[in-house]
Amino acid sequence: MSVSAYFASLSLLKLAKAVPGGIAQGLIWGLMALGVFITFRLLDAADLTVDGSFTLGGAVTVMLIIGGCPAWLAVLCAVGAGILAGLVTGLLHVKLGIPVILAGILTQFSLYSINLHVMGMAANKALSVDKYNLLLSSRAIPSAIVTSLIIAVALVSIFYWYFGTEQGSAIRCTGANPAMASALGINIGVMKIIALSLSNGIVALSGALMSQYQGFADINMGRGAIVIGLAAVIIGEALGHALLGKRLNFWGTMAFTVIGGVVYYLVVVIVLWLRLNSNDLKLITAIIVALFLALPYLREQKRSSFQKLRAKEGQPHA
Amino acid sequence: MLKLENISKTFNQGTVNEKKALRGVSLHLAPGDYVTVIGSNGAGKSTMLNAVAGVWPVDEGRIILDGEDVTAKPEHKRATNIGRVFQDPMMGTAANMWVEENLDLAMLRGERRGLRWAVTKQDREFFREQLKTLGLGLEDRMTTKVGMLSGGQRQALTLLMASMKKPKLLLLDEHTAALDPATAAKVLEITDRIVDEHKLTTLMITHNMKDAIRHGNRLIMMNQGQIILDISGEEKKSLTKQDLMDMFAKTAGTTLDSDEALLTK
Ligand SMILES: Nc1ncnc2c1ncn2[C@@H]1O[C@H](COP(=O)(O)OP(=O)(O)O)[C@@H](O)[C@H]1O
Ligand SMILES: [Mg+2]
Numbered sequence: 001m002s003v004s005a006y007f008a009s010l011s012l013l014k015l016a017k018a019v020p021g022g023i024a025q026g027l028i029w030g031l032m033a034l035g036v037f038i039t040f041r042l043l044d045a046a047d048l049t050v051d052g053s054f055t056l057g058g059a060v061t062v063m064l065i066i067g068g069c070p071a072w073l074a075v076l077c078a079v080g081a082g083i084l085a086g087l088v089t090g091l092l093h094v095k096l097g098i099p100v101i102l103a104g105i106l107t108q109f110s111l112y113s114i115n116l117h118v119m120g121m122a123a124n125k126a127l128s129v130d131k132y133n134l135l136l137s138s139r140a141i142p143s144a145i146v147t148s149l150i151i152a153v154a155l156v157s158i159f160y161w162y163f164g165t166e167q168g169s170a171i172r173c174t175g176a177n178p179a180m181a182s183a184l185g186i187n188i189g190v191m192k193i194i195a196l197s198l199s200n201g202i203v204a205l206s207g208a209l210m211s212q213y214q215g216f217a218d219i220n221m222g223r224g225a226i227v228i229g230l231a232a233v234i235i236g237e238a239l240g241h242a243l244l245g246k247r248l249n250f251w252g253t254m255a256f257t258v259i260g261g262v263v264y265y266l267v268v269v270i271v272l273w274l275r276l277n278s279n280d281l282k283l284i285t286a287i288i289v290a291l292f293l294a295l296p297y298l299r300e301q302k303r304s305s306f307q308k309l310r311a312k313e314g315q316p317h318a
Numbered sequence: 319m320l321k322l323e324n325i326s327k328t329f330n331q332g333t334v335n336e337k338k339a340l341r342g343v344s345l346h347l348a349p350g351d352y353v354t355v356i357g358s359n360g361a362g363k364s365t366m367l368n369a370v371a372g373v374w375p376v377d378e379g380r381i382i383l384d385g386e387d388v389t390a391k392p393e394h395k396r397a398t399n400i401g402r403v404f405q406d407p408m409m410g411t412a413a414n415m416w417v418e419e420n421l422d423l424a425m426l427r428g429e430r431r432g433l434r435w436a437v438t439k440q441d442r443e444f445f446r447e448q449l450k451t452l453g454l455g456l457e458d459r460m461t462t463k464v465g466m467l468s469g470g471q472r473q474a475l476t477l478l479m480a481s482m483k484k485p486k487l488l489l490l491d492e493h494t495a496a497l498d499p500a501t502a503a504k505v506l507e508i509t510d511r512i513v514d515e516h517k518l519t520t521l522m523i524t525h526n527m528k529d530a531i532r533h534g535n536r537l538i539m540m541n542q543g544q545i546i547l548d549i550s551g552e553e554k555k556s557l558t559k560q561d562l563m564d565m566f567a568k569t570a571g572t573t574l575d576s577d578e579a580l581l582t583k
Binding site: 140161162164168170172173176177179180182183184185186187293304 | 370371373393395397398400402404408409410411412413414415419422423424425427428429431432433434435436437479
């Protein structure tokens with residue numbers, strides 16, 4: 001196919017049609033990113049439980065709804081399951097001294113088996129919107145957007161309040177300066193466990209919504225969720241700083257995390273529309289996230305590094 | 319107020335890096351004692367303070383704070399009664415949180431941290447009054463992130479945070495060592511005022527012999543994990559740097575040329 005034929009084959013109408021669905025899914029991923037934000041930014045810990053707890057949320061929701069449970073209750077149970085998953089990671093880390101990254105990997109790994117059990121040993125479970133009353137579905141995209149938007153605004157507001165309370169501040173202090181937190185009488189172990197539980201509860205909520213939106217739960221639906229979450233957090237921060245600069249407060253930071261999820265997913269939509277190989281998406285995402293994560297380090301290197309000194313040495317002295 | 323009974327601590331026991339950092343230290347502080355602690359680098363000064371604060375459990379001995387045996391209590395529980403300022407200005411405050419948020423975290427030392435909104439209007443008034451006493455203009459910068467403050471300002475803030483709840487014990491570990499001389503003097507002046515105002519029982523490590531002589535009512539010197547000198551009252555008042563160096567030479571069996579030679583980091 002020639003270049004001009006390729007461009008002629010791209011239909012803007014098709015793109016326009018794909019955008020609303022992209023926004024809905026982006027909002028759901030954005031909620032997941034909120035969970036990642038809690039551990040990655042506030043607790044300063046990379047929690048890899050996420051991939052497993054996202055799927056767990058989806059699996060629990062689908063099975064409960066199929067079993068006759070009302071959708072809202074199924075979602076609440078999914079959140080509870082996610083909290084438990086986070087609790088396990090927290091206990092592995094705090095009570096057994098396993099580094100948090102490994103603790104998360106262990107929980108995530110074990111969740112693969114658990115999720116299969118939850119889904120009755122099936123890798124995929126369909127949840128038809130025709131048969132059940134769901135909170136949202138890709139069949140009704142506008143209302144799906146409204147529903148996930150309401151949940152996002154509510155969650156951001158609740159977190160804004162919570163992390164301004166005495167307990168929430170103690171969690172932030174634990175992430176910012178654990179030695180100081182202990183010296184001020186904060187039980188940092190408990191704070192870490194609370195934050196990890198909370199974070200995975202939100203991630204499971206996101207998985208619960210996603211399974212309803214897409215109409216199924218899949219054992220691999222959470223694969224790479226942590227990277228997507230990080231991408232959303234990073235994109236959100238960059239956007240927030242660019243648009244609001246110093247006026248960006250805590251509420252805004254979290255709101256932009258959700259927006260980061262939407263932007264991420266719209267990029268996905270465009271990639272698919274351009275008919276680039278969607279299998280490369282994960283590679284591209286990983287490269288972008290790696291670049292952004294490296295940015296602070298590279299900036300510092302530009303300011304001062306041994307390499308720079310060596311380059312200087314090579315120059316003839318004046 | 320504080321009683322250390324024969325406490326010992328060995329790091330990396332049973333390895334080539336084994337280090338006996340404290341060898342049977344006993345110390346008794348009366349309420350209101352303001353004790354300066356000197357000793358060469360590695361003498362065990364910080365280790366003694368960390369043992370009191372409960373950073374890790376001691377191997378032997380008992381730690382009794384205001385009549386209560388706290389030897390088996392973890393750090394965050396002891397913190398109720400202990401205020402601390404560290405050498406590194408970064409250590410005592412959270413850089414990415416506001417001045418008032420840092421103060422609030424300190425206000426709740428030893429209390430249950432519940433779901434009340436952390437910084438109330440009332441708190442803010444109180445913090446403003448407290449900050450004014452430092453004379454650094456911080457009362458007008460309560461919503462500045464602490465990371466934007468200078469080292470001296472951060473140490474003064476940490477001092478305020480450590481003392482605001484009138485702890486039974488104030489532990490200062492070379493809290494002026496990272497500051498320039500003028501700022502260090504200012505922070506020491508604030509320290510004296512706060513200790514005096516609340517009559518705080520205080521242990522202050524310093525690497526500066528002059529400061530150790532000039533401040534507090536009692537001075538102890540440590541060497542190789544033990545307290546080798548304990549001077550108070552009139553004897554401390556008339557103490558000179560030369561006296562200290564002579565006493566060190568006699569007790570430790572080595573000479574001490576100046577505070578640059580052995581007492582400095
Ligand atoms: N956490 C630790 N782990 C291992 N060794 C330690 C630790 N803390 C202190 N030490 C060692 O104990 C000795 C006393 O250290 P310290 O109390 O910090 O001395 P200083 O009197 O200079 O404050 C030193 O040899 C130090 O290396
Ligand atoms: Mg020391």
